[in-house]
Amino acid sequence: MQVMAIDKSKCRPEHCENGICVAxxxxxxxxxxxxxxxxxxxxxxxxxxxCARxxxxxxxxxxxxAG
Ligand code: SF4
Ligand code: SF4
Structure with missing residues (x-):
């Protein structure tokens, strides 16, 4: 099964409103x-x-x- 991974080099929570991850x-x-x-x-x-949503x-x- 395909699973997800967070690319921490791309993730910038400060760009999400109030630091809340929209994903x-x-x-x-x-x-x-x-x-x-x-x-x-x-x-x-x-x-x-x-599911990749x-x-x-x-x-x-x-x-x-990932994978
Ligand atoms: S939506 Fe979530 S994963 Fe994407 S940059 Fe914001 S905090 Fe990081
Ligand atoms: S939306 Fe789907 S792919 Fe993303 S974390 Fe939830 S179950 Fe996994």
Missing amino acids: TYSCTWKVLEQEKPYVPPAVDLKRCLG CTFTCPLGAVQA
Whole structure:
């Protein structure tokens, strides 16, 4: 299964409103989440369905398919 990875070299949470990762909103299952504002999100790989919805929502292309 294809899973997601955060490219931390591209992720700039300070560019998201109030430091909230907009890509997390696209994951209905809350697999992609931030510990707190202004930090890059993380993917729970055990629960990720590989649907790729989140990859379309990061304006900086920091959420990408991995593997
Ligand atoms: S992954 Fe994209 S949308 Fe999420 S905090 Fe980083 S830059 Fe913002
Ligand atoms: S690929 Fe789908 S299930 Fe996985 S983190 Fe993105 S939106 Fe959530």
